[in-house]
Amino acid sequence: MCVDGVDLHVRADGPVDGPALLMLHGFGASTAWFDQLVARLPEFRIIRVDLLGHGGSARPTSGYDPDSQGRLYASLLAELDLDDVTVVGHSMGGLFGVATAEHSTRVARLVLMGEGPDTSTGTLPPGEWVIHTPWIGPILQQYGPGFVTDRVVRRAFAPGFDMATAFTDPSQGLDDARSLNHPAFTQTMRRRQAWTRRLGLDARLDNLALPALVIFGGEDRFYDVDAALARYRAVRTITTTVLEHVGHTPMIEAPDRVAELIRAFLG
Template structure:
């Protein structure tokens, strides 16, 4: 689709009258990272997008800051004439999901997976700084040793997770990591840090006052889970689910549990006054 003159790779699944979900994948990934969850939510109308600079979407030299991407995906929802939309974001896609909600009233709920309130609760892979070096960075990103890229992708999963079960295409992780253009790589990280530095996701969710579900894998290797959740727990509209034996990518490592959480969240109505939190796939009153 052309959205405000930008080419976006968009896919729609499910009945047109089903509950509307907008799924935004994480940094260096693609819409394929949601395949397993989509298959488990056949009753939903699911719109997936390859983020700007990723997969089959356009690769401009600018526009990678959260506000610009939020406006872009808000316009997409307008073009599709979708209302009462639940954003389901993973990692950096969660960030852009919140930014989208700040630019449209079509979003009424948010599901955020594996994303801390800001970069203070996260860690980047060692050597990541080298990718930002002009000339050298693009060569390393696109033509560096495959085993190095695969090691970074592997970090998105809990130790011991069987990577053979992650994707239908065994090379998906490597191909996605290498597909994004260099501006998308460098600018997304820089702009993200500045955006959350001004106001973290916890404070932004508090201002939005929309029901939100935050899902973390207990074995997330990109974020300090306890530090992140301590911030999110302070927001009245947020529910929390922590999945044991799961890493940074719950929708791939535990698709049954994630689909169940989303389904329960969609059917729960308004956010209750008493926060819900559970390490079990079923959200229960403590």
């Protein structure tokens, strides 16, 4: 689908007159990371999109800052003529969901999974800086040893989680991580940090004054869950939930519980 001159891979599920959900996946992922959740929410009109630079969407050399992406997904909602939309964002998709709400009055509420208010509450995998190195970075990101990328993907799940249950295609995580072009990798990370340094997601949600549900797995290995939740709980419009024995990816590790939480939140 072409939106503002940009080709986006968009998937639609559910009845056309169902309550609208826009699902935005995390960094290095794809729409497939929501497959299990979509299957458990058949009454909703669910729109999924591969983020810019990911999966089947375009891979330009620029446009990866949160404001540009927020405007892009806001335009997508306008193209589809969807109103009263709940944005469901995982990890960095949650950040882009907040940016979308800042650029669209069609967003009525937000669900954020595994995304802290800014990078001060998170940690990156050891050695991640190497990917940002010119010449070397693009080669490693696209063609580096599979076991290294798999280890990073594995970190998105709680210790002991059975990865065989995560995806229909066992290579999904590795393929998605390698699908990014290098500008998407480096620019997204750097501009995300600058954007949240100006104003964190907690403050942005406070300014939006929209109902928001923040879900964390208690065993998230990318964020300090207590530090992130302390920030979010200070905002009156935010409801927080922690899922025990779950890591950074609740919609795959605990899809039944996440589906129930979304229904209760919208109800």
